[in-house]
Amino acid sequence: MVRVEIYSSPWCGYCARAKTLLERKGVDYVDIDVTADTAQRDVMVRRAGGRTTVPQIFVDGAHVGGSDELYALDRAGRLDPLLGKAAAEKRA
Numbered sequence: 001m002v003r004v005e006i007y008s009s010p011w012c013g014y015c016a017r018a019k020t021l022l023e024r025k026g027v028d029y030v031d032i033d034v035t036a037d038t039a040q041r042d043v044m045v046r047r048a049g050g051r052t053t054v055p056q057i058f059v060d061g062a063h064v065g066g067s068d069e070l071y072a073l074d075r076a077g078r079l080d081p082l083l084g085k086a087a088a089e090k091r092a
Contacts, residue, residue: 004059005058007055008054014055017071027083048063053066
């Protein structure tokens with residue numbers, strides 16, 4: 001099982017969009033709200049190579065990017081394998 005982390009803010013439309021895609025795929029994720037937690041925001045910026053916008057998404061510790069990058073991976077057929085979905089569906 002992969003670990004998905006999403007740094008987000010509650011009123012961010014891109015965050016909601018990314019979470020919707022993950023939920024539609026049945027993926028559990030850790031939601032880290034950086035709205036008022038400056039320490040978590042600093043961690044996010046460091047992990048994301050200086051990117052300061054939300055969402056910032058990580059899969060098993062690897063930086064995926066934001067919502068647009070997540071959807072681009074999905075369109076390219078690369079998101080499911082990254083999430084371990086293809087192997088799990090074949091076993092079912």
